[in-house]
Amino acid sequence: MKKNILWRLSLIGITIVLAVIFFLPNTPGFQYMPEWWRQNMPNKGIVLGLDLQGGLHLVFEVEGDKAVEITTERYASRLKELLAKKKLTADATVSGLNITVSPSNPDIKKAIEDGFPTLAPVETGSKLVYRLSDKEAKRIKDTSADQALETIRNRIDQFGVSEPTIHRQGENEIVVQLPGVKDPKRAIDLIGKTAQLEFKIVDDEAKMAAELPQTISSGEEEKILEQFAGKIPENTEILFEKKINTETGVVRKIPIMVKKQAALTGDLLSDAKVNIDSRFSEPYVSISFNDAGAKTFEDVTAANVKKRMAIILDNTVYSAPVIQERIAGGNAQITGSFTMEEAKDLSIVLRAGALPAPMKMLQNVTVGPSLGRDSIEAGKMAGMIGTIAVVIFMIIYYRLSGVIADFALFLNIVLLLGAMASLNATLTMPGIAGIILAIGMAVDSNVLMFERMRDELRAGKTPRAAVDSGYHKAFWTIFDSHVTTLITAAVLFQFGTGPIKGFAVTLSLGVSINLFTALIGTKSVFDIINSKRELTKLSI
């Protein structure tokens, strides 16, 4: 009997010591520990979730269909080149996912089918219609998600976020978690940008161009586009330049009419970096083209002197300077009254390259750091008051036995925090609720045992016998009631999102530890009291 108690006591002692060691990194005391301790002992502790430390949780969908469309267009222009090289006169037009080639004759058909095995014929009668084979389309969708993931990782690396989490989810979704980011809008912009850079010639000569309003409020773009739909020349489109009032932060938009066909695109870039304008000390991004890009740029500028050239990123005009003269050498500047940060971000996305397809944001949960701090404070407060209420209630109702139950409760809290720290579990706001509920449930096992003991005492048993049989008879009830809570916690873990997973973890840990503290902890105390001398009365 005595040996048995000693064994259980040392088990409790060891678990407490372990819990304290694991939880230490979460306390201010950790910084006073010697260097070797901080290096070699557990030093991570409980990790705060995004909802508590502030940060972003983003889910993007890579629009694979768009990647297929883009590739189709690329195929069409390569197809035209091939036919021209073979001296076959034919025209190829793209509509959606179809490439239509006319005229239709066996030579052209053979040339296409030999040159592009991944194109599948849709129609080969009077018209030749091709589209990418299903297998090829699927491959493109797949790789576009991979490429997007890689590009995003690149951008975030250059942006500099500590401990980002970036991974693929399902077929075409990308999840990005950025803890502790101070400027969420900037991060979202940086990640979500397709970063498709285009240079297009502004069509100021067309009659309709003069009828466009000078500026509009942000949000009125659709109205303008509707108003001018069908009225502007077919080979032009209306894009908008964004102007931000630096004092008030108010955004206005300037409509600009440009040629649809891009004169030059960003895939011909070789570098992009931030420079500061010496006169106005305003940052701008200087870009350099590769050889092919430099040549095209020179030709385009030569042919369009005195016209304006719009520099467009993802269909937003950054600036539209007038071309003064032919520009050789392959260098250009993107200005647009940037802040230093904006210029830096722009250079990052240009260097990291464009996404293979646009992405759609499916979900954005952003929590500012102050809300998280408030939540933790409120959680501590509620936890403390809840604990005190339960402790007092148990002492009033069960007297000395209540004190023993309260000891088990504290053991429970210490071990729960230690267990979470040892697993480097993520604490979320619902997780705090889980801990507080676990405190309420922690004494339940003791209540069940105490009530059982009272039953036994009423039946006339001695205190020691009442304690023993009370424990035995209550065991399965306690076990069953804990398992049912574990079942729902497991379900929550399986189906829940981040914060709710945190809740499931704390609740199930709390309930499991409760089994230990009730069956080993409380019982040991009773046994110690009983082993000294046979009790004649039980304070319960």
Add this chain to the structure above:
Amino acid sequence: MIELIKNPHIDFLGKKYIAFIVSGILSVIGVIAIVQIATGRANLGIDFAGGTAIQFKFEKPVALHNIRVAIESGGLKDFDLQDLPSENKILIRVKKADIKLGRISETIENILKEKMPDNKYVVDSTTEIGPKVGGRLRADAAKAVGVAILGILIYVAFRFQFKFGVGATIATFHDVLAVLGLFFIMGREINLILITALLTVAGYSLTDTVVVFDRIRENLKTRQRESVEAVMNMSINEVLSRTIITSMTVLLTSLALFFFGGEVLHDFSLAMIMGVIIGTYSSIFVASPVVLLWGGKRPFAKK
């Protein structure tokens, strides 16, 4: 020895029809709530319905009315406002998921900058959920409730007998329906956090039921000559005080969470409070009567 109720002899099962009427009404409200949720007419949270929610913290106090006028004049129509005047916080929710994400939060921030230039703010939190994610989260929540209830049925049926499993499951499902129905009637938001609370309630309310069932099983084995109904009544009376006390301790912590736990967990703790009370009621008035009405052979009879 302090005792809650000394030696109770209450005829719980005799009141089963009154209990069934009360529970029937609660459950019907719950079912109506589910139908309204499924058809999108309930007050669904952003996470289920899709849309945008932004919480602003202003430097100076703001009148809700001024914000409403400002946003309306900015061209936004379909939105809800909620405030926390003690901390100058305003929550704006726009339930329209078909617009490109990011557009609405940008528009709102722009409007506030334009119309209230002398009251600076910080954005406490932004939540934007697209329709695809909203639909997925809705489906997941429904699946989770289903799987949890099935798990409970299997476990209790395995540990006791099938009809006890049915009794426990009906009592548990009843609690979930009742809390959901009450939230619906009160016009509170139905969101992911509420579903979490509901599942916790399901797990916890079962604790009380298991305590009662355990005693019924024990007494049925030792008191072969008494009627099942009499044994059930006696068992419920015997464990009455522990049923109430275990609920009371969780109620205490839920109340602490409700009053001090902060804005994020307010509705969660409210659901827990309701759930614990209803769960205690159902383990006494619903679970055992269902087993009794299920009929069949005397459970746990000696062979």
